[in-house]
Amino acid sequence: MLKKITLFFLWVYASTYGQCYSGFNIGEYHVVSIKSDGTLWGWGSSDAGSLGNTNSINPSSFQIGTSTDWLKVSAGAYNTFIIKNNGTLWAMGDGRYGLLGNGSTTTINPTLQQIGSATNWQKISSSTQMTIGLKTDGTIWGWGQNDQYEMGNNTCCANQLTPIQIGTANHWVDIEGTSWGATVFALKNDGTIWGWGLNTAGLLADNTVMARSVPTQLNADTDWASIHVGAAHILALKTNGTLWSWGGGEYGQTGDGLSPSLYRSYPRQVGTDTWSKVFAGWKVSFGIKPDGTLWAWGLNDVGQLGIGNTTNQFTPVQVGTDTDWVDVVSGGSGNDQFTIATKSNGTVWAWGDNQVGQYGNGTVGNPVYVPTLMTGLCATLSTDEFEQENVFTMYPNPAKDVVNLTYNLTDANATVEVFDLTGRLIQNVALNSVTGSSELNVSAYPAGVYLVLVKQGAAVVSSSKLVVE
Numbered sequence: 320m321l322k323k324i325t326l327f328f329l330w331v332y333a334s335t336y337g338q339c340y341s342g343f344n345i346g347e348y349h350v351v352s353i354k355s356d357g358t359l360w361g362w363g364s365s366d367a368g369s370l371g372n373t374n375s376i377n378p379s380s381f382q383i384g385t386s387t388d389w390l391k392v393s394a395g396a397y398n399t400f401i402i403k404n405n406g407t408l409w410a411m412g413d414g415r416y417g418l419l420g421n422g423s424t425t426t427i428n429p430t431l432q433q434i435g436s437a438t439n440w441q442k443i444s445s446s447t448q449m450t451i452g453l454k455t456d457g458t459i460w461g462w463g464q465n466d467q468y469e470m471g472n473n474t475c476c477a478n479q480l481t482p483i484q485i486g487t488a489n490h491w492v493d494i495e496g497t498s499w500g501a502t503v504f505a506l507k508n509d510g511t512i513w514g515w516g517l518n519t520a521g522l523l524a525d526n527t528v529m530a531r532s533v534p535t536q537l538n539a540d541t542d543w544a545s546i547h548v549g550a551a552h553i554l555a556l557k558t559n560g561t562l563w564s565w566g567g568g569e570y571g572q573t574g575d576g577l578s579p580s581l582y583r584s585y586p587r588q589v590g591t592d593t594w595s596k597v598f599a600g601w602k603v604s605f606g607i608k609p610d611g612t613l614w615a616w617g618l619n620d621v622g623q624l625g626i627g628n629t630t631n632q633f634t635p636v637q638v639g640t641d642t643d644w645v646d647v648v649s650g651g652s653g654n655d656q657f658t659i660a661t662k663s664n665g666t667v668w669a670w671g672d673n674q675v676g677q678y679g680n681g682t683v684g685n686p687v688y689v690p691t692l693m694t695g696l697c698a699t700l701s702t703d704e705f706e707q708e709n710v711f712t713m714y715p716n717p718a719k720d721v722v723n724l725t726y727n728l729t730d731a732n733a734t735v736e737v738f739d740l741t742g743r744l745i746q747n748v749a750l751n752s753v754t755g756s757s758e759l760n761v762s763a764y765p766a767g768v769y770l771v772l773v774k775q776g777a778a779v780v781s782s783s784k785l786v787v788e
Contacts, residue, residue, distance in 0.1 A: 338356060339665060339699045340354055340698050341353050342648075343661075344393055345648045346396050347364070347397055348650065349361060349363035349364055349397075349399070349677075350363050350650070351370070351392050351399050353392050356387055359389045359401060360380050360381065360382050361381065361383055362377045364376060367426060368398075368430070370399070370411075371383045371384065371411055371430070380679045380695075383431070388404045389401050390784075393443040393444065395412065395413065395418065395446065395447075396445070396446060396498060398414070398418060398419060400443040402440045404786045404788075405717065407440070408437065408443070411429060411432065413427075413447075414427075418445060418464075419432075420462040420463075420480070420481055422480045423480065437454065439454045439715060440455075441453045441454055441715075441716070442494060444496045446496045446497055446499060446500060446501070448501050449461060449501060451505075453505075455715035456715070457714075459484070460485060462481055464479075464501065468532040468533075469501050469515075469517075473532045473533050474532075490507055490509070491506065492712055493545060495546045498548070499601070499652065500551060501517040502514060512536070512555065515532065518530055519551045520567035521584030521585075522551065522552075522553060523537065524584055542557045544557055544558045547597050549600050549602065550567070551567035552568060552604070554599045555586065556594060559593070560595070561593060562588065562594045563588050564587060566583055570617050572602045572603055574604055574617075579633075589634075589635065590635060592608060598648055603616070603649055603656065604616050604635075605647045605658070607644050607645070611642040611663070612644065613637070613639070613644040613660065614635040616632040618631055618656070619631050621657075622688030623649060623672070624636070624658075625639070625658060625690050626638055627689050629688070641662070643662045644663075645662060648660075649671075650677065651677070655672045656671050657669065659678075665698050665699065669693050670688060673686060680695050680696060711724070711725070711783065712724070713771060713785065716783075717786035718786070722758065722761055724750075725755070726750055728754065732749075732750075733773060733774060735747070735771060735772070735773055735774075737769050737785070765787070768784060769787065770782065771783045
């Protein structure tokens, strides 16, 4: 059963925590987030300029720049990418190999700068070697290092310093790259997973190749809902909520309980339970079940799993006993990993390493091994919270005239409700099938930000922010 939440709670919660953070994005040692007023904030390490300065330690959250029109943010290992409400892309931080896409290979870039002139960026995923981006028209783009066919265009090996389109397909719906590698994954709207680049640890689901030079379908399944990639392992959810993994599992990060030395070149199901959200980090994995419980597995040398010890876990183990977790992210590498998670009441919790101020609460010090409340930090509803993976997709966003809706639900009598920022219902659209597509005409909407809810009965199964230009 999906987590249930009433419309009244959504709006009271949003107004109570109006200037809290809308989720957290973690790089190697820095954290970035956008507040509900559209401002950009960060903390942690910024040696390469990923937070707009070159400080090794930033233990407290601070505003980056003065703009109030930021929409989405993505943290690379040592850089940061942000999309504005108008669809333009901005970046700062590590630019080696052309990682920023600004035509340069300069390593330290503490000044926020626009990347190209496109106005239809939707999502960015960046690693230590390459960056990929998804546009609202369903195309994918790449830039950075190309020594392992990361650009997916059958060429090697010159660095790509500005965004270049990968293939000609225009029905991609999600992208992910390995955080420390040269492997790229993408999900199509037909539920298939594709990959290219270096075949580290069998990530490309084939033990006979070193690399893939163009996007290649990994298996015949057509019911994949989401992909989540760590340093060298992948977690993937299917539309029925089951969890599958493959790639490197030497510390238990694949959660299958099998031998650490096993070469995992094809998906194996992780247990038999269903999951509402998962996250893959540096040799660690986390998952939240529909009942709100938090689970962890993998490397645990500095307590990054939050289970009170430093013992590696080869199958999912519950983190505490609470049942109100809604989001979890993890960063760092080696013995410097840390984790941040949020609860449905807006509280923020952290554990693991804190040597460069990754907790964001003004402290720097030794790791803690269990979730610890971060006073002074709070979280509001984000686009990803309170929904099952891939329940609802909406594009383009930002939009001007018509918004395309695709959905995969469990109830044939669901509705899409659109509210303005005063809480006024301005449109209600019935979805008369379990899966399918529909359109939302927004041509008469005044320019601004709207809340879009998908409801099955009284239960909200998806909450998304829509920007109308």
